[in-house]
Amino acid sequence: MKIDEAVKFINGTNTAFAEVEDGDLIIFEHNRVSDDWFLRFPTKAKTWRSIIDDEDCLTDVEPQDLARVMDVIQRLLDT
Template sequence: MKIKEAIKIINSTKMVRAGLGKEEIYFYADGVDRSDYFLVMPQKANNWDNVEEDFEALYSITPKDLARVMDVIQRLLDTPVNERFPEKKYRLRWIDDQGHYKNYLNLNSNGAWVFVDDEIDAEIFTESGLEQLKKDNPHLAPAIDAMKEEVKGDED
């Protein structure tokens, strides 16, 4: 389970909210500040010993919503730490841009490389996808590393 997915599930409950800190996930009653949390979990926690509780801050949270939080935390704890975070995404930008256009490389349906001149039309590769591409085409690995441009602001 990804952290963003966990927060979305919690925020869909009636009485509980989840908020993301720099390194923690806060669980708190709806309508109060996240500093008044009843549970806080480090994003990289690997067991319940790392989860801090303050059950005086439960207020009027229903047992059903509390059970949902506990289930989501357990699912996060069961997920390897490196899988909780979104995978970085990249475009392959050709180094020799022409004029004011940026040139990007795509793989077409026939497996041939083609140019597109707009990043919106450029294929987006995940880190693991690029690693597989380099593994399948080791002679292209240095070029792929030189051309990869991180996609910023992607929420997936």
């Protein structure tokens, strides 16, 4: 999976939004407040250890959308 495909897939969910900024894939709640991201994925990451999370910003993310985001991240790590 490519980064642009991941962004498109995540942005197709109801409660998550993704964008690429400074070499990182940043994932927000859909109502995107500037610094309220819940996952920051360096596009060069090879393992989950490189991913930064902030679960305080997950309050409005539906479980099925979070599962989709996690699946996309795993696909990116696998490629």
